[in-house]
Amino acid sequence: MKIIDAHIHFKPSPGFDRLAQEAGHINSAAHLQETFDKLDIRHAVIMGNTGLDETPLCPPHTSYCIGLDSSHFSQSVLENDMSLLESHLRCPECVGIKLYPGYNRHYITEPFYHPLYDLAAQYRKPVAIHTGATANAGAHLKYCHPLLVDEVAADFPNTTFVLCHYGNPWVTDAAAVLDKNKNVCADLSGILDGGRHDIDAYEKANSGYMEHLRTWIAYPCAFDRLMYGTDWPLVHMADYIDFVSRLIPHQHWEDVFYHNADRIYGLHLETR
């Protein structure tokens, strides 16, 4: 099955090297390519961690969302560097914007974000938003609750928003936001992390949780707005394909694993 991974991170750094190693991978472009070939991953979207004044490193068969993580974000960056943001959105390799609330201690409903949402709509590129649990304890969860996306989705109906991680563990709230707002999509990355997993054993040990995920992923009947993603290097790519396959009914695999990301991020892989 051909796959688009709609949510990875790629950056040469000792921290990423360690995470990749823990997940049974190597943090290098060559290894990524080898893994893509092995698993029929045709393309991946890199969630940027560079700030606005750098272009994230994009190995072959990747695009990027320009990302403002906590080491690069401030209110004044957004207020003063909107032209820099726009220069990214003009590039075909840049397929969206990534926001990191929780790590960044601001609500995504703050007015200083509004011009960003308008700009994203103008360039028809989605705003991907971290929602749900965070990777470090220094983050503040109140800023990354998926319900916050409801407000911006309602107020900016021409902007497409992506709930990264399906808001996990607030999956019922994510489901309500998806159900109500047709301009909201979601990726299924990062629900499982921390190295290798035997998915059979995981499912046996966590059957209630798996059923809960299946129920609330299916609830909004939005399989045309759901995207496969891993959050690599936090997980092993083959393990994660197995994991997500168990959450999505078979008849929706082609859309969720490939076509939806192709459309939502405007990749047009089929017509390249």
Ligand SMILES: [Zn+2]
């Ligand atoms: Zn991520």
